[in-house]
Amino acid sequence: MRIRRIFSLLKMQVQASMRDRRTFWTMVLVPLLMMPVLVLVMPLLMAKIGTAVKLDRLSVAVEGQIPAALSAELSGGILPPLKLTPVENAEKAGDKFVVALRVPAVIPQAIGAHAATLQIYVDRADKRSAATVLIIEAAVARYNQALLAAKLSSLGISPSAMSPLKTSTISAKPGELGFNLLGMILPILLSIWTLVGGQATAIDTTVGERERATLEALLAAPISRAEVVLGKYLSVLVFGLSSGLLGLCGLGISTLIMKFGVSHSFGPIAAIALSAASAKLGLSVSLSLASGVQIALATLSLASVLSALVLLPCIYARSYKEAQMYVAPTAILAMLASAPVQMKDFFGEFAALFWLPLTGSIACISDALVGNARVGDLLAAISGNLALTTILLALALWTFKREAVIFRGV
Amino acid sequence: MTMIKIERLTKRFKSVAALDGVSLSLSGGQIFGLLGPNGAGKTTLLRIIATLLKPDQGAVFLDGLDVQVQALAVRQRLGLVNAGMGVYERLSGRENLYFFAELYGVKKSRADARIAQLSAELCIGAWIDQPAGGYSTGMKQKIVIARAVLHEPPVLILDEASNGLDVLARRALMDFAINYRALGKLVIYSTHVMAEAQTLCDHAAILHMGRVIANDSVANLRASTPNGTLEEAFFAITQQASQRDFESSNQGT
Numbered sequence: 174m175r176i177r178r179i180f181s182l183l184k185m186q187v188q189a190s191m192r193d194r195r196t197f198w199t200m201v202l203v204p205l206l207m208m209p210v211l212v213l214v215m216p217l218l219m220a221k222i223g224t225a226v227k228l229d230r231l232s233v234a235v236e237g238q239i240p241a242a243l244s245a246e247l248s249g250g251i252l253p254p255l256k257l258t259p260v261e262n263a264e265k266a267g268d269k270f271v272v273a274l275r276v277p278a279v280i281p282q283a284i285g286a287h288a289a290t291l292q293i294y295v296d297r298a299d300k301r302s303a304a305t306v307l308i309i310e311a312a313v314a315r316y317n318q319a320l321l322a323a324k325l326s327s328l329g330i331s332p333s334a335m336s337p338l339k340t341s342t343i344s345a346k347p348g349e350l351g352f353n354l355l356g357m358i359l360p361i362l363l364s365i366w367t368l369v370g371g372q373a374t375a376i377d378t379t380v381g382e383r384e385r386a387t388l389e390a391l392l393a394a395p396i397s398r399a400e401v402v403l404g405k406y407l408s409v410l411v412f413g414l415s416s417g418l419l420g421l422c423g424l425g426i427s428t429l430i431m432k433f434g435v436s437h438s439f440g441p442i443a444a445i446a447l448s449a450a451s452a453k454l455g456l457s458v459s460l461s462l463a464s465g466v467q468i469a470l471a472t473l474s475l476a477s478v479l480s481a482l483v484l485l486p487c488i489y490a491r492s493y494k495e496a497q498m499y500v501a502p503t504a505i506l507a508m509l510a511s512a513p514v515q516m517k518d519f520f521g522e523f524a525a526l527f528w529l530p531l532t533g534s535i536a537c538i539s540d541a542l543v544g545n546a547r548v549g550d551l552l553a554a555i556s557g558n559l560a561l562t563t564i565l566l567a568l569a570l571w572t573f574k575r576e577a578v579i580f581r582g583v
Numbered sequence: 584m585t586m587i588k589i590e591r592l593t594k595r596f597k598s599v600a601a602l603d604g605v606s607l608s609l610s611g612g613q614i615f616g617l618l619g620p621n622g623a624g625k626t627t628l629l630r631i632i633a634t635l636l637k638p639d640q641g642a643v644f645l646d647g648l649d650v651q652v653q654a655l656a657v658r659q660r661l662g663l664v665n666a667g668m669g670v671y672e673r674l675s676g677r678e679n680l681y682f683f684a685e686l687y688g689v690k691k692s693r694a695d696a697r698i699a700q701l702s703a704e705l706c707i708g709a710w711i712d713q714p715a716g717g718y719s720t721g722m723k724q725k726i727v728i729a730r731a732v733l734h735e736p737p738v739l740i741l742d743e744a745s746n747g748l749d750v751l752a753r754r755a756l757m758d759f760a761i762n763y764r765a766l767g768k769l770v771i772y773s774t775h776v777m778a779e780a781q782t783l784c785d786h787a788a789i790l791h792m793g794r795v796i797a798n799d800s801v802a803n804l805r806a807s808t809p810n811g812t813l814e815e816a817f818f819a820i821t822q823q824a825s826q827r828d829f830e831s832s833n834q835g836t
Contacts, residue, residue: 188674385671395658396686397655
């Protein structure tokens with residue numbers, strides 16, 4: 174194995190791929206821009222939608238007289254306020270109201286009085302209507318609780334007796350960030366970026382050689398088949414890994430923008446609102462150096478398998494179309510590999526999970542994102558990935574040595 | 584001196600015998616014509632010499648090296664140009680040549696000198712630094728030729744290399760082959776265009792159905808027919824071979 178020739182092939186492939194605009198787009202821009210969109214734009218949009226809904230109160234038509242206590246709950250209690258408008262007939266209130274209420278002639282205003290029913294006319298196809306029903310039901314529940322509390326007080330019993338037992342949650346692992354949507358989706362995104370980043374190069378370096386008719390010249394040069402496969406594999410790895418790491422850079426940039434950019438441009442209130450919205454969506458980011466190193470190593474290991482996985486079918490394929498057809502299922506495979514990670518909490522501690530190729534590194538990335546990085550798990554994941562990479566590269570070399578494959582259609 | 588020795592070479596693709604006991608001996612300082620109709624086995628034979636295919640039986644020695652055992656050393660001693668061979672289109676012509684110079688172990692200073700020399704010989708200097716994606720077929724073929732001889736191999740294989748080239752590019756290719764022979768090298772010129780072979784080749788072997796049916800100097804082959812053209816000789820020899828094949832198959836049944 175002569176390193177210089179492998180390096181020459183790698184250098185040429187990187188040089189050629191970097192001049193391809195499509196490679197640049199898929200490898201650099203998509204992962205770099207995707208993360209800021211996910212971490213910044215989505216929460217901002219959610220926050221903006223929330224504000225818009227609050228400013229434009231949901232309109233409710235009311236037929237009949239609502240008691241003052243219930244009216245207060247509906248239009249300005251602790252629940253999102255509703256805009257109540259009196260109408261003659263709730264059933265024919267019209268489209269400008271999201272919900273219409275028919276209030277009975279007599280409403281109970283104390284416990285022990287007769288029961289009554291508040292009729293709510295809804296548009297089941299309208300999500301605002303469904304949301305308004307929830308607000309009304311919550312307001313009615315609070316109204317009933319208030320009546321019960323008044324009754325208990327009149328009997329000399331404290332209203333707190335209504336809830337003799339309460340619950341309180343405390344984090345058992347103070348280092349962990351808790352549920353984090355990003356911890357679930359980032360490993361999948363990393364897998365996909367790595368695949369997409371390496372895919373274009375894998376196809377270009379294999380069937381591209383065949384279609385450009387440069388393969389025969391390369392094979393006639395004094396470089397062994399193993400060196401050619403390794404050179405091509407490394408070029409796929411370089412692009413796949415770069416793509417994955419650029420995705421992580423996008424995450425880092427998003428963190429910085431969230432910390433400083435939003436506050437500077439839109440003021441501290443916007444920064445707090447964005448942070449709250451991100452936390453609500455499970456997109457909050459807080460990476461320590463150790464977690465960052467673990468994610469980078471796990472990504473390198475993940476990229477090594479995915480690069481071999483994507484290179485193997487491309488070596489076999491005889492055309493771009495055929496290669497794309499073979500490569501597409503690898504994205505599904507990468508997503509399937511992440512499934513055990515999403516379910517691992519339900520199966521308890523399952524050490525063998527980290528030895529599984531792809532799955533182990535995804536689990537490591539997922540753990541690192543919630544501040545639960547462990548060196549032993551990372552080593553297991555790297556070992557599993559290394560074993561599969563070796564097998565895949567051996568298969569790629571065997572395929573590349575077959576005359577029937579190399580000279581298919583030549 | 585014998586540069587290439589081919590001994591009882593056999594190669595089958597499933598049930599088809601591409602080569603059937605081919606034996607030849609090729610010495611340096613000549614243009615050796617490998618002639619035959621399409622499907623005669625010319626490209627298969629050249630690919631075995633170039634270490635791209637493995638024979639089922641027989642052996643090939645290039646400069647005393649067994650092509651199956653010492654493949655890398657053999658590749659170092661030959662250059663291959665075939666029809667429609669491409670270049671890396673996102674690299675310039677010069678970058679293409681540098682890449683192959685590295686693979687052939689040619690040092691940077693030597694590569695620069697060779698590229699300058701070949702630029703003059705093949706008239707590629709004006710556009711060698713432009714991206715190869717914009718080259719015409721003839722321009723690409725010139726880069727392919729330069730790439731094949733950058734390391735000054737003792738054997739140059741031109742496998743139907745003039746296919747698809749215009750008159751000027753074809754003439755440049757033929758001139759280059761003549762000049763390369765003048766350096767004492769062996770040029771194997773495979774073609775089914777007899778006029779080209781007649782102009783260029785010193786010696787020729789005719790392949791038919793994977794077998795060598797003639798192996799002589801071009802002058803002797805031409806002299807074997809009344810009008811003295813290689814095309815006429817080729818036609819007569821292949822007709823006789825087809826007739827023999829027909830008769831032997833009839834005897835078999």
